[in-house]
Amino acid sequence: MNYVQQLTDVIKSIQPVSRALEQQVQAHLDNLTKPRGSLGRLEWIAKRYCLILNTLRPVIPRKAVFVFAGDHGVAEEGVSAFPKEVTAQMVYNFLKGGAGINVLARHAGADVRVVDMAVDWDFEGVNGLIHAKVMRGTRNMAKGPAMSEEEAAKAVLTGVELARKAVGEGIDLLATGEMGIANTTAASAITACLCAREPAEVTGRGTGVSEETWRHKVEVIRRALQVNRPDAQRPLAVLAKVGGAEIAGICGLVLGAAAMRRPVIIDGFISTAGALVACCLCPDVRDYIFAAHRSVEQGHRIQLEFMGLEPLLDLDLRLGEGTGAALAMTLVDAGIKIYSEMATFQAAGVSAGAEE
């Protein structure tokens, strides 16, 4: 069976989040010593978490952030402020524990799992890295498809398998992150196509480019869309033509989490591009997703609105790597603790408020 067919089977296996326990979960939240709903989104998180895991007794989950790394042929068009070598250099930084995601994952009590999806570097024999290289950098989307559909499907299936394996190990909360010089260009192209927007609307400054480079970046994205003519009705083809292998890995992790009925926290603009492809492939995955934060990248807002996701944080982050997702993990823990540790009105001897 080829990769595209295998992926179709994964998608078929995904079920909507069960609402069976909704009333019981809500009743418990309403019986805690606080005015109803006064803990706002923490209560919302707790409820969503309970429904996804289909439990009335949630516990603090084991956690992992998956950092998918890949290079992009389109980097040769000069769309980034950083040289392409930085992708591989940062992979080593992740493995040594010195990057932003390492710090924030430790803060959240989460493992960091670094996945080589398509870095243009030979990591043979490097320990601590998940070796899943689909290719050594994608091809330049400004000249033709970045990947074939089989390559893209293989990369998505890598993400699916990583999610399955993690849940099998007892990890109940997953998060996505990435590293890939020029990957905001790919994320913008995916977003322009799937959300039916002009490239200029969904293209930001990436990790810090000038006005001139920004105009050039928009032009490169426009060219990539003209050359490849991706069809929004075929999300896998969009991912293959103007996406990237790390974005495909993210898409797969989201699909895999949903297939395993576990929540997945998505990070910023690049991660959300992967989640967007997943949602277009299978709308039921949406309810398994927590959107971590609202990035500075202007296209991120458009993606989130398109999917109907309201992010938890808004801290002007634009680093990627999964940093916002790691921070959001601490809010998920907080929501679960509210649900499990607060006293009820009866237990605490507190008078409930008047029903108005």
Next chain:
Amino acid sequence: MNYVQQLTDVIKSIQPVSRALEQQVQAHLDNLTKPRGSLGRLEWIAKRYCLILNTLRPVIPRKAVFVFAGDHGVAEEGVSAFPKEVTAQMVYNFLKGGAGINVLARHAGADVRVVDMAVDWDFEGVNGLIHAKVMRGTRNMAKGPAMSEEEAAKAVLTGVELARKAVGEGIDLLATGEMGIANTTAASAITACLCAREPAEVTGRGTGVSEETWRHKVEVIRRALQVNRPDAQRPLAVLAKVGGAEIAGICGLVLGAAAMRRPVIIDGFISTAGALVACCLCPDVRDYIFAAHRSVEQGHRIQLEFMGLEPLLDLDLRLGEGTGAALAMTLVDAGIKIYSEMATFQAAGVSAGAEE
């Protein structure tokens, strides 16, 4: 010396945050393996924290949330959905560890210190409570001043002393919280006066009142302002006339933190009313304050804009107790860890980006 004079001396002792290390702190942040500024408000937090403590080597601080409790004479006007007895009942809940603030303070690794400022209940002999009762409930502000200026100054000084004592014990991060049935009415009255707004603009639903009760609440606040005629140029008198003893305690904790050169995180609408009085008494305290979150209470936004504070979180919280402040403590830790634990470009062998 009377309380008002003592308070004047405290205010005189407060110095602005030193900017001496600003360039060094910024240079270190810019040298970490990430695009400049890409960790947004986490970098901002780290920088502010370093400047407040005047250090280049910040460490994760010991933390305490102070929950000031007080009753309000104006509760007899029927402005709350909860009966007045809930203030004392919740104090017992705090002491037993079952309230929202207990859960979230544990989550943040912070102590909870519960202070009886003016609860209309006899807590004599109750362990674990900080006994600082100024009065048994304030007087009804709709009929005359809630407190005398001496009572208000005494309550403020209690907060100042608690901050001093905590910093002396090695606590380097303070936060404010409160409990007091009807205290949104007092906070609204303070805010209307100090921010020069109409009562209806700064009055929210509190912990959940109907449209009819809301109209009545606005009317009660209007009456309190007419009866007392507080003068915005005399913030202590405003606090005395239409405030509350727990709000005065918060004001004092903010002043005390600034006097001791330590950061203080303020919670929602009530806490921010206390901080607003502190800022009006001494504008230099502003730079010692982290605003935890944007509350659902409509007056909160007005207070924050008036003080020029941008909150860290926006999670639809409206519980108070210090719950938002406790959550924000985890972000302060995250910012400090970014500053202290991330690798530099040189150490990690990562190429820096082009300066554009």
